[in-house]
Amino acid sequence: MTVRLDGVGLTHPGGFQALHDIDLSINQGERVAIIGPSGAGKTSLLRLLGTGLAPSTGQLHLLGVDPATLKGQALRRLRARIGLIHQSPPLPPRQRVVTAVLAGRLGQWSLLRSLISLCYPLDSAGARAALEPLDLQDKLFARCDQLSGGQLQRVGIARVLYQRADLLLADEPVSAMDPVLADHTLNVLGKVAAERQISLVASLHAVDLALRHFPRIIGLRAGRVLFDLPAERVSQAELDQLYSNDSFNEPVFADPVSAIAAASLEAPRRCT
Ligand SMILES: Nc1ncnc2c1ncn2[C@@H]1O[C@H](COP(=O)(O)OP(=O)(O)OP(=O)(O)O)[C@@H](O)[C@H]1O
Numbered sequence: 001m002t003v004r005l006d007g008v009g010l011t012h013p014g015g016f017q018a019l020h021d022i023d024l025s026i027n028q029g030e031r032v033a034i035i036g037p038s039g040a041g042k043t044s045l046l047r048l049l050g051t052g053l054a055p056s057t058g059q060l061h062l063l064g065v066d067p068a069t070l071k072g073q074a075l076r077r078l079r080a081r082i083g084l085i086h087q088s089p090p091l092p093p094r095q096r097v098v099t100a101v102l103a104g105r106l107g108q109w110s111l112l113r114s115l116i117s118l119c120y121p122l123d124s125a126g127a128r129a130a131l132e133p134l135d136l137q138d139k140l141f142a143r144c145d146q147l148s149g150g151q152l153q154r155v156g157i158a159r160v161l162y163q164r165a166d167l168l169l170a171d172e173p174v175s176a177m178d179p180v181l182a183d184h185t186l187n188v189l190g191k192v193a194a195e196r197q198i199s200l201v202a203s204l205h206a207v208d209l210a211l212r213h214f215p216r217i218i219g220l221r222a223g224r225v226l227f228d229l230p231a232e233r234v235s236q237a238e239l240d241q242l243y244s245n246d247s248f249n250e251p252v253f254a255d256p257v258s259a260i261a262a263a264s265l266e267a268p269r270r271c272t
Pocket of ligand 1: 012013014015016017018036037038039040041042043044045
């Protein structure tokens with residue numbers, strides 16, 4: 001078992017309870033998408049799984065250990081086995097892409113090797129190999145502040161691929177990419193996870209991408225698991241319930257083509 005949560009709750013420092021009584025198990029090699037409305041707790045859950053936050057209640061096990069029992073080097077060793085893909089990767093603007101990718105293994109290298117690698121890239125070939133499937137190898141020596149948002153996201157993904165983590169966590173990993181690139185990038189992530197037999201947990205707002213790329217879907221709403229189902233069993237009724245919002249009344253479409261078709265059936269709006 002890669003991830004296990006038993007009755008986990010999370011209250012943020014200001015007192016807001018973002019997660020309530022979550023029970024969840026994710027096996028090695030599983031690919032899971034977390035979907036749900038804004039504020040549902042997706043990022044909070046991923047931050048827990050990345051050891052950036054600790055549960056306020058309940059028990060969390062990651063890669064066979066309870067992170068609450070670890071500190072110092074043992075905690076760093078666990079963190080080096082977890083790959084975090086951020087929506088906006090926290091990359092220093094002036095850093096070269098090659099250095100940013102190689103930084104994926106800083107947690108696994110000696111201090112001396114890490115310091116040398118920050119000044120002089122020791123494994124440019126490894127960084128290029130991580131960038132290649134993401135079609136970004138030509139940016140190897142570009143500076144991070146010369147990249148678009150979607151390119152930066154792919155550098156963040158290449159960094160985690162280079163890290164060779166045992167658990168991949170991705171928070172909105174393709175939000176800045178066009179639909180074709182987003183599709184391709186999720187294919188790459190899924191393929192790597194399957195080849196390496198590691199678990200991949202990603203939060204996504206694009207329901208169609210989640211259903212297409214992830215065999216298991218967890219619907220999170222108001223900090224609780226509303227459903228946890230194989231992708232093919234997620235129904236429109238489940239999605240309607242997940243995203244229902246008293247403030248708006250528009251229907252939810254998992255398939256963007258249906259959304260366009262429905263829009264074209266509406267009576268044309270007149271300009272006034
Ligand atoms: N550091 C924090 N301090 C206090 N409250 C927080 C903090 N981080 C998140 N929250 C609150 O916790 C709830 C869940 O936030 P979270 O970011 O996990 O949701 P999300 O599902 O990822 O949302 P989105 O899809 O909009 O990114 C929200 O109501 C948010 O305001």
